[in-house]
Amino acid sequence: MAGMRIGLTGGIAAGKSTVTARLARLGAYVIDYDALARTVVAPGGEALPSIVAEFGPDALNPDGTLNRAWLAEHVFGRQAEPGARERLDAIEHPLIYREAARLENAHPEARIVVHDIPLLAEVIDEIPFAFDHIVTVEAPEAERIERMVNTRDMSRQQALDRIRHQSTQAQRQAIADTIIDSAQPMANMLQTVDRLYEQWT
Numbered sequence: 001m002a003g004m005r006i007g008l009t010g011g012i013a014a015g016k017s018t019v020t021a022r023l024a025r026l027g028a029y030v031i032d033y034d035a036l037a038r039t040v041v042a043p044g045g046e047a048l049p050s051i052v053a054e055f056g057p058d059a060l061n062p063d064g065t066l067n068r069a070w071l072a073e074h075v076f077g078r079q080a081e082p083g084a085r086e087r088l089d090a091i092e093h094p095l096i097y098r099e100a101a102r103l104e105n106a107h108p109e110a111r112i113v114v115h116d117i118p119l120l121a122e123v124i125d126e127i128p129f130a131f132d133h134i135v136t137v138e139a140p141e142a143e144r145i146e147r148m149v150n151t152r153d154m155s156r157q158q159a160l161d162r163i164r165h166q167s168t169q170a171q172r173q174a175i176a177d178t179i180i181d182s183a184q185p186m187a188n189m190l191q192t193v194d195r196l197y198e199q200w201t
């Protein structure tokens, strides 16, 4: 691709979507990996039959859609079998990368392409893209837990379980060349994003 490819990551509820929304407004083309993960498990999506083969028919709701809460409990929950999350990732990740490549190819005009990848630190050695810059959005764990409990209908335990299955801030910072502090006031954070975009263009 002719433009610049940016990898954007951060812990759960750190503020990635807030940052990517701003970047999209400034003109970047954003590829949202959480959205791609939802596409591949949608009815008719390629991952769904493999998930049922791996985790059993309980992984589906009666209407044939993926039972996300059931699966989240079985891959992130206290009682999750060891390796369950890795088995789910092995099904979904190759399909997500293929879809991301297709989207990129469909937007050759984009000068800045942002891959919004919550798990970039986990997949850095397997992902088939090279990034010109890697940005991580970070806020203290206690603040992220508050955000999840207050705005996402998650219990404190569910928030902690999700964090436990992710890379640490130090691991994300080790792969990043830019850190956006999302504990600072929103207006300041957005200004930081605007300045970054200016540097890239």
Ligand SMILES: CC(C)(COP(=O)(O)OP(=O)(O)OC[C@H]1O[C@@H](n2cnc3c(N)ncnc32)[C@H](O)[C@@H]1O)[C@@H](O)C(=O)NCCC(=O)NCCS
Residues within 6 Å of the ligand: 011, 012, 013, 033, 034, 037, 041, 068, 069, 071, 072, 075, 085, 088, 089, 092, 117, 118, 119, 120, 162, 165, 166
């Ligand atoms: C297990 C699933 C069905 C749970 O769905 P749920 O609606 O509860 O969560 P959602 O998809 O909205 O994800 C919210 C956040 O959870 C975290 N998360 C999601 N998957 C994973 C994972 N495999 N490992 C660690 N954290 C994860 C990310 O921070 C993500 O932003 C879903 O997360 C999933 O399909 N995960 C595997 C695919 C994946 O790797 N997704 C991340 C894209 S890189």
Ligand SMILES: Nc1ncnc2c1ncn2[C@@H]1O[C@H](COP(=O)(O)OP(=O)(O)OP(=O)(O)O)[C@@H](O)[C@H]1O
Residues within 6 Å of the ligand: 010, 011, 012, 013, 014, 015, 016, 017, 018, 019, 034, 118, 147, 151, 181, 182, 183, 184, 185, 186, 187, 189
């Ligand atoms: N600088 C900030 N100051 C105050 N609140 C913020 C700031 N940045 C983000 N938030 C808030 O934190 C919450 C989580 O932000 P956002 O949804 O962007 O995170 P995310 O990293 O995309 O989450 P996920 O990992 O679940 O995809 C939102 O309610 C958002 O408004």
